[in-house]
Amino acid sequence: MAATIKPQTTPRQGCExxxxxxxxxxxxxxxxxxxxxxxxxxxxxxxxxxxxxxxxALSDVEAWEQSQREAC
Structure with missing residues (x-):
C-alpha cells in the first residue's frame, strides 16, 4: 500500500x-x-x-514596518 502524504498545515518559516x-x-x-x-x-x-x-509575504510586510519605525 502506498504511503499517503499529509498536506503541510503550518507554513514554513519565511513562507507565511x-x-x-x-x-x-x-x-x-x-x-x-x-x-x-x-x-x-x-x-x-x-x-x-x-x-x-x-x-x-509576511517577511516583506515586517521589513516595511521596520522601515516605517526607522523613518520616525
Whole structure:
C-alpha cells in the first residue's frame, strides 16, 4: 500500500502570506487603503499566487514596518 502524504498545515518559516483583509485588520484600515498604498508605492508589492490569489509575504510586510519605525 502506498504511503499517503499529509498536506503541510503550518507554513514554513519565511513562507507565511497575508491577504488584504488580514493586512487591513493589522493596520486598522480599509482593504482599499492597502491597495492604494501599493499603487502609490508606499507599501510592499503583493505576490500573485494565482489568477485570483494575491498575497503579501509576511517577511516583506515586517521589513516595511521596520522601515516605517526607522523613518520616525
Amino acid at each position: 502570506f497575508l491577504n488584504v483583509k488580514q493586512l487591513a485588520n493589522r493596520y486598522g484600515v480599509h482593504p482599499a487603503t492597502i491597495h492604494r498604498w501599493v499603487k502609490e508605492g508606499n507599501f510592499s508589492k503583493p505576490i500573485k499566487l494565482g489568477e485570483n490569489c494575491t498575497r503579501w
